[in-house]
Amino acid sequence: MSRVYNFCAGPAALPEAVLQQAQNELLDWQGKGLSVMEMSHRSDEFTGIAAEAEQNLRDLLSIPNNYKVLFMQGGASQQFAQIPLNFLTDGACADYIDTGIWSRKSIEEASRFGNINIAASAKKYDYFAIPGQNEWELSKDAAYVHYASNETIGGLQFDWVPETGDVPLIVDMSSDILSKQLDVSRYGMIYAGAQKNIGPSGLVVAIVREDLLGKARASCPTMLNYQVAADNSSMYNTPPTFSWYLSGLVFKWLKEQGGVAAMEQRNRAKQELLYKAIDDSSFYNNPVSANARSWMNVPFRLADAQLDKAFLAGADERGLLNLKGHRSVGGMRASIYNAVSLEAVEALVAYMQEFEKEHA
Template sequence: MTTRAYNFCAGPAALPEEVLKQAQAELLDWQGRGLSVMEMSHRSDEFVAIAETAEQDLRDLMQVPDNYKVLFVQGGASQQFAQIPLNFLPEDGVADYVDTGIWSKKAIDEARRFGNINVAASARAQDYFAIPGQNDWQLSKGAAYLHYCTNETIGGLQFDWVPQTGDVPLITDMSSDILSRPVDVSQFGMIYAGAQKNIGPSGLVVVIVREDLLGRARSSCPTMLDYKVAADNGSMFNTPACFSWYLSGLVFKWLKAQGGVEAMARVNHEKQRRLYEYIDSSELYNNPVSRSARSWMNVPFTLADAALDKVFLSGAEERRLLNLKGHRSVGGMRASIYNAVPLEAIDALIDYMKAFEKEHG
């Protein structure tokens, strides 16, 4: 029997081993029904119960207020970049966006296809290593919404504060840090997150949207992209990503068994503390991100000599420390340490980094 490796992939990312084992046990015969969840009608009582339980568990984990709809939709977070302006930006209106990295820029570029977008703040002047304070933001009067990304998966830049927008709805991409530590959902008009990092497998997006924002979609908005249609149909206007939804529900159960989001926050704090502490003490490794804006989930780092990158990655593979290569746009290394990555994986990575530095430093 092979031993599972430590997986530092940015997404699709590590899933809890307990969840995979349960899915494996139920793959051919879900709870004695004689068929797989993948073969089950999404209209059946059995799958509707799976879906409703998953939603309630997520509501419990995030303490979602009753006046918010929880949707399980398809298309990935990138589809939301178009779906958001189609639903919330009037054709003669303006929306504010904050640019803190590659995913923010992708959201901005896509939104500009549908209307007037004001970049209220950008981390470009700080080389995307720090987040501009809100006092320096240039917000629009009467903006339809303000959009930002809580955690930039590629650059490792994360907000440790929530922007204050008054009556302007706050919309955020939480794809890579949802469920990693508590958030006050009531501060947001909408939260969305691709599943493949902290929720479950790819193919699913969780949307948490305040009810009063529904019903604002443009007449040109495709039916499938109207959040109100999704809400009115229990996220089943068409056949949903049933297996991804089911697996996400198992992850929510697992999170509850760990003690919920508060307990995960304590573990995640310790994981990132240990890794950054070692990087900062090293003469071989470097992380340039401002300490107040360092991601808990995605830790990029470089070696003093880039010629050692391939050697480092080869050695990591031999030790079954997988997917540490940085994104092609920035290079270097990146350790994605989502909820399902255990503390033992961080210690194993640090031990390897120490041994590598001793040999090559």
């Protein structure tokens, strides 16, 4: 069996070593004679898996003790409603930053539950740049400030952390968590859908400062209350156990690779190689401002869009899969998450150069 190079935006590539371990343990986890998928989530075996996964994530991100780590169902999109239900009391206001499709979805959902101030928008830059904080119009009494650190579709990424004073900063890190080092203590909450840098879909990880818990509005459903999740070790009901287990294997793999600092070095090399190939060519282009270019999701266009189908067909033949851009923006997109190797990016760049010679 030969493995392809998978540039999918999500569900995304997983480390091959993790998949092999999961395969080896699929029918018989550590001699217990059953699969993790068949275990009770209340069993000593699974609670041990869960505790180890949490501790490894804490180690990787140096998460302070005054933060709860929650493993929940629903993905990041469910958090768009869950956040205001927990933190936006009746009559209060929250600040949101609009940098693309996913941040706009969070704004639309939060608006169902309270007053939302769009403190800044990348719309005036055609979503090719992020407004500097000197352009933001933050509320004086906001319950929190929310932003997406990386826009998966548009390929914009913050290379700085907003300053919000005493107002809790909440960030959607679905597509760039664990790709660079970060200071968790600067945030009130970090959340991320698993299916990009953590594990398989169906799971969302939330890192929440303890003093923010216990403030959910009375109408907040029990299953969406962060305090309930924290009090029950993310097991108020049956959690997505196999996704949790696989995520734990990814965390162990990351530690074996040298942790987040080592991944940051690798990711820097990958994105520099790919952006250089784009910038050195008149055949390909990426319009995003240099200081806002994503390390994880690299959109690019061909000089002649009529060649898109030929480019994708040739890529598929070479085992370079899932390079088609999102339907809302077109073009191409290479997602180069932690599990995508430098070798994969080198193969993509070699193909891009070959295709350009044939069609320029």
